[in-house]
Amino acid sequence: xxxxxxxxxxxxxxxxxxxxxxxxxxxxxxxxxxxxxxxxxxxxxxxxxxxxxxxxxxxxxxxxxxxxxxxxxxxxxxxxxxxxxxxxxxxxxxxxxxxxxxxxxxxxxxxxxxxxxxxxxxxxxxxxxxxxxxxxxxxxxxxxxxxxxxxxxxxxxxxxxxxxxxxxxxxxxxxxxxxxxxxxxxxxxxxxxxx
Numbered sequence: 001x002x003x004x005x006x007x008x009x010x011x012x013x014x015x016x017x018x019x020x021x022x023x024x025x026x027x028x029x030x031x032x033x034x035x036x037x038x039x040x041x042x043x044x045x046x047x048x049x050x051x052x053x054x055x056x057x058x059x060x061x062x063x064x065x066x067x068x069x070x071x072x073x074x075x076x077x078x079x080x081x082x083x084x085x086x087x088x089x090x091x092x093x094x095x096x097x098x099x100x101x102x103x104x105x106x107x108x109x110x111x112x113x114x115x116x117x118x119x120x121x122x123x124x125x126x127x128x129x130x131x132x133x134x135x136x137x138x139x140x141x142x143x144x145x146x147x148x149x150x151x152x153x154x155x156x157x158x159x160x161x162x163x164x165x166x167x168x169x170x171x172x173x174x175x176x177x178x179x180x181x182x183x184x185x186x187x188x189x190x191x192x193x194x195x
Contacts, residue, residue, distance in 0.1 A: 034061045034148070038068070038086075040192030044076050044158055051076050055190070057086045064090040070103065077184050078162055079110040082134040095144045099154075103136040107160050116164060125167045128177075132161030136188055150194040158188040 038057040043050050053075065059068015066088040074080050084105025091098050109129040111118055116127040138156020145151055162182045 031063065035059070036061045036066065036068070036194055038070075038152065038192060038194045040152065040190045042188055042190040044074070044186050044188045046186050053188075055192075059086065064093055066090075070105075074107075074160060076160060076186060077182060078115060079112065080132075080160065080162065081108045081110070082106070082160065083108065084134055084136070090142070096141065098139065098141050100139055101137065101154060101156070103134070105134045107132040107134040107162065109162055109164065127167070128165040130163035130165065130179075132163045132181075133159070134161070135159050138188065140190075142194065148195055151191070152194055153191045154189070156188045156190070158186050160184045160186075 036059055038055075038059070040055045040057075042053040042055060044053050045051055053072060055070055055072040057068040057070035059066055059070075066086070068086045070082075070084050070086045072082045072084075074082055082103075082105055084103040086101065086103050088099050088101045091100075108131060109116070111127070111129060116129060118126060120126045136156055136158040138154050140152055140154025140156075142150045142152045160183075162184070163179065165177045165179050167177050
């Protein structure tokens with residue numbers, strides 16, 4: 001996670017320095033770094049099941065490039081909180097434009113007493129949750145609603161990895177740990193606002 005923060009910081013620093021080096025007589029509003037927030041609701045799933053999710057991304061826009069850090073609430077298979085870096089490129093800067101995006105990060109699962117309890121009823125250790133991989137990429141369109149307000153709509157493919165260790169004493173006197181890994185590859189339809 002520290003690596004992602006350092007890379008994001010270096011990118012923002014590079015954008016600031018590039019913006020300061022440009023000729024001030026030729027500088028326009030699109031040449032400045034603008035901080036931006038993207039809030040999206042999503043439908044994620046497969047041909048059998050579709051579930052709503054939510055994302056928020058904080059970042060900076062420079063010309064047609066966007067880089068930000070995001071978090072999501074993702075209840076697909078099990079509740080988790082993906083934390084990721086979001087990169088976007090807008091093909092042209094018009095009232096109605098298209099873009100590509102890519103997210104890369106980690107998936108943090110949430111303990112639940114029903115599905116992943118920390119302890120069994122007798123007090124012995126039950127589940128240990130591990131950090132998994134998360135990524136998402138796709139195509140989108142955005143429409144300018146006001147000066148700095150955009151409506152976004154995208155379709156993509158999302159990947160979420162859930163890993164956990166399961167402890168049991170059914171086969172002997174000492175508990176045995178078994179590692180399970182579930183990979184969910186699903187579609188993602190997202191819509192939201194960028195301001």
